[in-house]
Amino acid sequence: MADISIIGTGNMGQAIAAVAGRGGHTAQLLGQSDGTVEVASDIVVLAVPYPALQDVIRERGASLAGKVVVDITNPLDFETFDSLVVPADSSAAAEVAAALPDSRVLKAFNTTFAGTLAAGKVGDLTTTVLIAGDDTEAKNALAEIVTSGGLEAVDAGSLKRARELEAFGFLQLTLAAGEKIGWTGGFGTIA
Numbered sequence: 506m507a508d509i510s511i512i513g514t515g516n517m518g519q520a521i522a523a524v525a526g527r528g529g530h531t532a533q534l535l536g537q538s539d540g541t542v543e544v545a546s547d548i549v550v551l552a553v554p555y556p557a558l559q560d561v562i563r564e565r566g567a568s569l570a571g572k573v574v575v576d577i578t579n580p581l582d583f584e585t586f587d588s589l590v591v592p593a594d595s596s597a598a599a600e601v602a603a604a605l606p607d608s609r610v611l612k613a614f615n616t617t618f619a620g621t622l623a624a625g626k627v628g629d630l631t632t633t634v635l636i637a638g639d640d641t642e643a644k645n646a647l648a649e650i651v652t653s654g655g656l657e658a659v660d661a662g663s664l665k666r667a668r669e670l671e672a673f674g675f676l677q678l679t680l681a682a683g684e685k686i687g688w689t690g691g692f693g694t695i696a
């Protein structure tokens with residue numbers, strides 16, 4: 506049993522696994538070729554591009570029942586870089602929650618670039634992971650992994666706040682893509 510399972514072995518999957526490792530937690534990283542490997546934790550991060558969520562849910566949805574499922578996507582239209590592809594009154598996380606009614610879905614990590622998870626810093630500030638979700642116990646469990654890995658975690662409210670987190674992540678991405686901030690920068694939080 507791992508402390509956290511991460512589906513997707515790219516920049517974010519590896520950065521989140523490293524955060525978990527820094528806090529003494531075990532992380533299971535699952536790539537596309539690991540389709541038959543069982544998810545080994547009760548906390549599962551979907552570290553894949555937004556369009557791939559459908560595939561992951563189709564392939565693994567049944568096995569995610571009863572688990573904490575963390576959506577980290579920024580559902581941008583990457584052709585135009587000018588809009589989100591989810592309806593304005595919804596979010597990718599809301600779609601995941603609708604598709605996985607027996608899972609406890611959280612939105613997290615979408616406002617922190619991989620580089621800031623790795624560095625633990627945004628400028629002089631400790632990197633803060635904003636976590637939204639309807640289940641306090643689930644949020645606390647993820648926050649414990651984040652904070653023991655040396656980052657800050659802030660409860661950003663119910664899963665409805667995923668909409669704002671996705672807008673926030675979208676804005677931050679446009680700033681970095683436009684070279685107004687660096688990919689190791691971004692928004693910081695002061696308590």
Ligand SMILES: NC(=O)c1ccc[n+]([C@@H]2O[C@H](COP(=O)([O-])OP(=O)(O)OC[C@H]3O[C@@H](n4cnc5c(N)ncnc54)[C@H](OP(=O)(O)O)[C@@H]3O)[C@@H](O)[C@H]2O)c1
Pocket residue numbers: 512513514515516517518536537552553554555557560561577578579580614615616617618619620
């Ligand atoms: N990078 C950031 O700083 C950042 C920050 C906040 C949020 N995010 C979000 O985090 C997510 C991952 O971003 P990333 O930067 O880590 O991307 P990435 O480096 O491109 O990695 C994406 C991972 O998803 C896997 N994948 C793609 N399609 C899949 C499928 N159908 N089934 C299973 N796995 C699949 C890829 O596998 P293969 O390698 O085999 O193709 C790869 O391991 C995205 O939703 C992004 O919006 C990224």
